[in-house]
Amino acid sequence: MALVIRMPEVLTGATEAALQSWLVAVGDTIAIGQPIAEVETEKATVEYEAEAAGTVAELLIETGVQVEVGTPIAVLATDGETVAAALASASAQAPQATAAPVASRPTEQADAPVVAAPVPTPAPLPAAAPMPVPAAASAPASPASGARLFMSPLVRRLAAERGLDLTDVTGSGPGGRIVRRDLDAMSAAAATARPTTTAVATAGAGFTDTPHTGMRRAIARRLVESKTTIPHFYLVADCRVEALLELRKAVNENISTKISVNDFVVKAVAAAFRDVPDANAIWTDEGTRRFDDVDIAIAVAIEGGLVTPVVRGVNRRSLGDVSESIRELAERGRAGRLRQDEIEGGSFSVSNLGMYGTQEFSAIINPPHSGILAVGAARKMPIVVDDELQIGTVMTVTLSADHRVLDGALAAQWLAAFVARIENPVSILV
Incomplete structure (x- = not known):
């Protein structure tokens, strides 16, 4: 039976992680304990090792995409089944695979129905196409353009924290989805432009804001926790x-x-x-x-x-x-x-x-x-x-x-x- 590999909780307490790189390709035979991907968290980049043996049937997440822990990221054909059979089996599992992460966070995603998890149809999925989408949620329609923005809850939260307007942004992720690297690029461009604007408003008081990285935020959070609780x-x-x-x-x-x-x-x-x-x-x-x-x-x-x-x-x-x-x-x-x-x-x-x-x-x-x-x-x-x-x-x-x-x-x-x-x-x- 096909095995759906999910984004692991590579560090205790982590709720999201980014896929930095795949170490395997579709069709590769992997063994238990073999590194199959590099996963980036706030603290470090770690290798994720396979927990089962089989053949890689499909890779569901592109590199650079940040998703919640538990999101399907790959399909593995096991027990000698063919890649085609594994994809068909994974397609049948798609509604269940995408429902669990949503149910665990009802408040955060109440206004953003998950794009994946469509009602299954008899037609087989040729390449497990719906599976990548649990990483993304559809944002409410923009009042100005009526267009629907596609992004993960993490990206939506970071955009709000940084004060970024994503209305006219075309994402670099699958299907035009807005991913974290798009936010980083916008923040860097805003930081570059800001000193000129500030210098005009207040002579001699120019400055440059550098957006916080995940690691910088993690360090700040842990050290504040240490000094206030220890x-x-x-x-x-x-x-x-x-x-x-x-x-x-x-x-x-x-x-x-x-x-x-x-x-x-x-x-x-x-x-x-x-x-x-x-x-x-x-x-x-x-x-x-x-x-x-x-x-x-x-x-x-x-x-x-x-x-x-x-x-x-x-x-x-x-x-x-x-x-x-x-x-x-x-x-x-x-x-x-x-x-x-x-x-x-x-x-x-x-x-x-x-x-x-x-x-x-x-x-x-x-x-x-x-x-x-x-x-x-x-x-x-x-x-x-x-x-x-x-x-x-x-x-x-x-x-x-x-x-x-x-x-x-x-x-x-x-x-x-x-x-x-x-x-x-x-x-x-x-």
């Missing part, structure tokens, strides 16, 4: 890092792939959790969840925002292995190639701005983590040792902690354990 408190410590820098130099002289200071920091974080295991926990609505392993998220700057891929089991892995994982995750993060499981989970984050010369800063906790360590640049400065003034190399770190999980004394114990590991770096390797 009781942050902060602890600061200075670490002497002369011994660490000497050890790093010795290690890098004997290997081809270089170890960074941040790699040592991440391993020291895991070692500190081994010293103070009660701190390796997060807050949940049901209780405090304590972890056996140490999974650490690494803040990675990318164009237009940041991602936080998670390195698993840092406490059980060698320094070189951790370094390679961080490097590989960072590269794929910048290329938008992270998978769902690589950006979720963990109990703690590390954010390092030392490479930019930043000496000290405080970071915002990344929910649901209970803490984040902000790492500044190592710098030479005067220090007092045994009542004598010396020049030392110091790295300042700031722990942002969730007071629901970490009390002051527990957070202080953990930070002291981290400093001890950093200042005695050989202990990080054993």
Whole structure:
């Protein structure tokens, strides 16, 4: 029997996603677990893997189109059936396939009946033609022109948020449907034109508005949520890092792939959790969840925002292995190639701005983590040792902690354990 593949919920809580690219074509035979498409969400682009084996009978969504989770995107012929039989079977399933997403959101689409889901007729569908349309809803007729605009609920909402008039827009999607890239093009054109208009109205007060990307909105939403729902408190410590820098130099002289200071920091974080295991926990609505392993998220700057891929089991892995994982995750993060499981989970984050010369800063906790360590640049400065003034190399770190999980004394114990590991770096390797 034909299998209708639907847009997956590639990230927890996501309601919409865009198909960035197909990795298969009609007629291809696919296996379970084989990547078949790249799906773009607010956070990242992830590969969607097939959950069943078969032959691709039809691809229902064009690349660049944003649809709701649960929308049919492809038809798969299974159990040895022919492509033609799969298409006929999918056509018979079309009313049921399109009804479910609409029923789940009655309020939002009450004024916009779905174009797909026509009353089925005996004639077979040669290429599953009605199936792509559940992604789009018909907007009310324009009072000015009487023309009907076709767009998804997401596009309608974004147009309202951006104040865009779509009356005269011809969409670039299937059948002239207005898709998100059309809105982005309109917003970019409006932003380019706006400074001239503003300069005329108010001399010397020109500006340029850049439309928010999905990632920028997601970052804003999550950080506001963090600062308004998590009781942050902060602890600061200075670490002497002369011994660490000497050890790093010795290690890098004997290997081809270089170890960074941040790699040592991440391993020291895991070692500190081994010293103070009660701190390796997060807050949940049901209780405090304590972890056996140490999974650490690494803040990675990318164009237009940041991602936080998670390195698993840092406490059980060698320094070189951790370094390679961080490097590989960072590269794929910048290329938008992270998978769902690589950006979720963990109990703690590390954010390092030392490479930019930043000496000290405080970071915002990344929910649901209970803490984040902000790492500044190592710098030479005067220090007092045994009542004598010396020049030392110091790295300042700031722990942002969730007071629901970490009390002051527990957070202080953990930070002291981290400093001890950093200042005695050989202990990080054993």
